[in-house]
Amino acid sequence: MKIGILISERGSNMTAIIEAVQKGQVPNSEVAVVISDKAGAEGLQKAKERNIETLVVARKRRTREEHDAEIVAELKKRNVELVCLAGYMRLLSRDFVRAFPDRILNIHPSLLPAFKGLDAQQQAIEYGVKFSGCTVHFVDEDLDHGAIVAQKMVEVRDDDTPETLAARILKHEHSLYVEAIAKILEGKIKIVGRRVVSVTN
Ligand code: GRF
Numbered sequence: 475m476k477i478g479i480l481i482s483e484r485g486s487n488m489t490a491i492i493e494a495v496q497k498g499q500v501p502n503s504e505v506a507v508v509i510s511d512k513a514g515a516e517g518l519q520k521a522k523e524r525n526i527e528t529l530v531v532a533r534k535r536r537t538r539e540e541h542d543a544e545i546v547a548e549l550k551k552r553n554v555e556l557v558c559l560a561g562y563m564r565l566l567s568r569d570f571v572r573a574f575p576d577r578i579l580n581i582h583p584s585l586l587p588a589f590k591g592l593d594a595q596q597q598a599i600e601y602g603v604k605f606s607g608c609t610v611h612f613v614d615e616d617l618d619h620g621a622i623v624a625q626k627m628v629e630v631r632d633d634d635t636p637e638t639l640a641a642r643i644l645k646h647e648h649s650l651y652v653e654a655i656a657k658i659l660e661g662k663i664k665i666v667g668r669r670v671v672s673v674t675n
Contacts, residue, residue, distance in 0.1 A: 475659050476506040478554035480545070480562040485517015487560035487581055490648035491655065492524045500656045506552040509545055511564060527552075533564075542570040549574075558655065559613060568615050576665055578613035578620075579658075581651050583643045585609060585625055590618040595643065596636040606630050606639065608647045610654040612665070623663065623670045624654045 477495065479488045485508075492505050508521040513530045521528045531545050546569070549557060559566075559580040571578065584594035586609040589601070598606040607627040612620035626646040630639060657663050663670050 475503045475556055476552060476554045477503055477556045477558060477655070478506055478549045478552065479508045479521075479558045479560050481508060481510050481515055481517040481560050482512050482563040483515050483517065483561050485515065485520050485560065486644065487647055487651050488517050488558075489520050489524070490652055491558060491560065492521065492526055494652040494656075496524065499652060500659060503556075503655075503659055506554050507548065509548060511541070511562070517561070538565070538567045539569060542567040546570055546573045556655070556658070557613075558651070560651070565617060566613060566615070571613060571615050576612055579623065579651075579654065580611055580613050580618070580620075581647050582609045582611065582618050583640060583647065585627065586611060586618055586622060593636065595639040598630060599634055599636060599639060604630055606643065608643050608650055610651055612670070621665050621668050621670050623658070624650050626650045 481488050488508060494500050495503050495505050505526050507527045507529055509529045509531055510518055511531060511533055518528045529548055533541050555577060557574050557578040584598055585607045589597040605627050607625055609625045610623045614620040628643050628646060662673055664673050
């Protein structure tokens with residue numbers, strides 16, 4: 475199964491996925507390409523160092539649809555079957571989502587459906603929740619909305635800043651994302667309506 479990863483910035487989740495695949499922790503898989511919409515994304519260098527093909531598909535002055543069509547074409551050209559968003563800072567168009575039905579994943583640094591969108595860790599602190607965490611979910615046409623594959627809860631401490639909470643959540647993001655991908659590729663889960671449930675034989 476060929477995996478394509480989309481990033482915009484740092485790429486620590488991307489690195490975790492690449493390393494897990496290269497160590498054989500995600501069976502029968504290969505990261506075929508890392509695509510960034512930003513030429514300066516730190517993650518591009520990290521992917522190159524790990525011998526993964528990288529590509530910049532800049533937004534330029536194009537519509538979301540035009541930009542997405544180019545990314546979809548690059549993914550399809552490489553026979554990518556699973557798309558992992560890893561800090562990709564742009565909503566996907568309807569056509570992108572439809573090009574990979576139930577085959578696009580995202581990771582978000584909160585326990586969805588709480589705190590969608592940007593600065594989720596800051597939102598959690600400001601709201602005053604005692605626990606937050608991270609969520610791996612399928613991507614649909616709405617922001618941070620698709621069916622939830624896996625979640626991990628993390629404590630919010632009294633002295634947390636958005637940065638300290640983000641760092642505590644991030645450690646769990648890496649393992650949660652890799653485990654979710656492995657489960658999907660091993661056929662261990664199925665989607666029933668909005669619910670992602672274990673396949674029992
Ligand atoms: C992570 O916190 C992820 O949950 C969110 O964006 C951040 C990306 O970090 N979607 P990185 O680029 O994977 O280091």
